[in-house]
Amino acid sequence: MLTVLCIIGTRPEAIKMAPVIKALLRERDRVRALVCATGQHRAMLDQVLEVFRIVPDFDLDLMRSDASLSELTAALLRGLDGVVGRCRPDWVLAQGDTTTVLAAALTASYHRVRFGHVEAGLRTGDRHRPFPEEINRSLADRLADLLFAPTERVRQTLRGEGIPEDRIVVTGNTVVDALREVAEPPYDWS
Template sequence: MMPPLRVLSIFGTRPEAVKMAPVVQALARTPQVESMVCVTAQHRQMLDQVLDLFGITPDVDLDLMRPDQSLAETTAAIFTHLDPVLADLKPDWILVQGDTTTVASAALLAYYRRIRVGHVEAGLRTNDKWQPFPEEINRRVAGVIADLH
């Protein structure tokens, strides 16, 4: 018998949680999958409402956001706090959704650790790297790295 596939779903905003909730719930019902959830909490209060609504309890809550945090500070915090989680949990796959800083950072970290990436949905592409900023580049980064779209 094969060991279960270890899948870590990573998200941080309310829209990501809304779109990932059915995926997380389906994975939790799949015996061949060990499903784990990590949240960065880019939108703490709104994220918690969605988690409660869908009955999802994160395995890891990084709680990274601080007042007036820059994109660089957010990215650095995700890199600093998510990398040890990936090292510890050793997922076979991570799943990300959308075009946020969490998505781009998590995809890049997974790539560095040779973990496969599933990009559930990227949003509408503009093909203008400056519009919307920084979402267009975030989705492109994740798209290049993703093993499954």
Template sequence: MKIISVFGTRPEAVKMAPVVAELRKHKSVESKVLVTAQHRDMLDQVLDVFDIKPDYDLDVMQDNQTPTDVAAEVLKHIQPILRQEQPDWILVQGDTTTVLAASLAAFYSRVKVGHVEAGLRTHDRYNPFPEEINRVLADQLSDLHFAPTETSKKALLREGIEAKRVHVTGNTVIDALKFIVAQPFNGSLPHYPADKKLILITAHRRENFGEPFADMLRAMKNLADRDDTHLIYPVHPNPNVKNAAHAVLGKHPHVTLLPPMDYFAFAHLMGKAHLILTDSGGIQEEAPGLGVPVLVMRHVTERPEAVEAGTAKLVGTDTKVITDEAAKLLDDPAAHAKMAKAVNPFGDGHSAERIVKILLDHKE
């Protein structure tokens, strides 16, 4: 059986790495890796951490690229590779434009698609943009759906996906996180005063560009103005994020702005945070595994399980709401403990094993 794993961004690579590692264990599988490098530098960090050497690198990243640019480049370059390799399966992960374009190219080539992290939904086609439509369409193109939770399975069944093609596996990000935190960390982490509560920030979503992002930055400044906090914000390289963040927070003495961190260091830094402010999807899954409360700066989430379990809370993009909700977790130990001790609903660290076993059971 020949399987090509396709991914293009750091979050995809983190979540696909355990699957690639599991595939390597099986002599009956010819496993290859194709990266689109939709996000070049951030992807390379993860490839190094997990010792993944791509067989194909499309290197599609351009400055100020649009989803259309990415989709066009991936479709154009992946088709000849599929024609040459004739794989039995391609595996895609999540909801990036790489996922949609690779799934479509595989469909055109009559190659079966396995979708890791299938079935996540906000039911708002523009939020997140373009990820919601990317994953809906990718699921329609997929032959096997590896849903992380029962909630995501139910979403797929409601959309008419056959039950026999949907498998609840847990989320592979827990596998990746367990691997990372088990490794000794000998590197250096960003310095912050030991007597301050660390607030870790990630914020970069396209649908928040403009005034919503400005509101989020104002909330971050409010929190940095406190005497008991220090904010660390690894800033996404997109100019819409980088320029705005540096304009508002760049000279604040209680804020450290950094380039994107490698995943190894970032995972260890997450474990030291008092709370995390994010508009990311993956961190809603990762931080609860480390006992860190998450405030999600979005109005909807495709991970309602985190909110229902009490490990994450939606706070939107309003400056006052973000500031007030973060203040509760800084000032009220009981409120903080309630979120920190809630049970992570996203898996047990054996998701990749389940996914590969299911694939091996589908030899045809």
């Protein structure tokens, strides 16, 4: 059975990963889906998890208001190292551009576990804007075994950066799927 560890830390990550997590959970005969919450944005993260009825298998609760980016990154690496070491996933998935995503990509790579980056390839062209998000997403893409690009244009950006075609999958934006799940029915999406 394939084990997939989904790592989330912020409200946007939880919203955009919820459809992916729910899809993996529906495949329970073939996939062991696990969720790790880092707590990078604790209160807002908990609200979203409740809306989507997702209960993390691991909750690291690592955020400290006085932590520097270096301290947060170190805490995330330590915490995720323990989780990945315990559950030994075949894949680690993370979404976006936060420090949680960079730490997830690094931890997976250090454990020689395949990493999938959801919403890969978004760029501003200035590594300091937004900071540190542009750096986080660029590095996560370099470490990713599969890059889930939201659009064809983003796929072309990744190809232009030298990412092999066979590592890129154009998926659309999962926020659309999340919206469809929580919108009050009936809503005509046609």
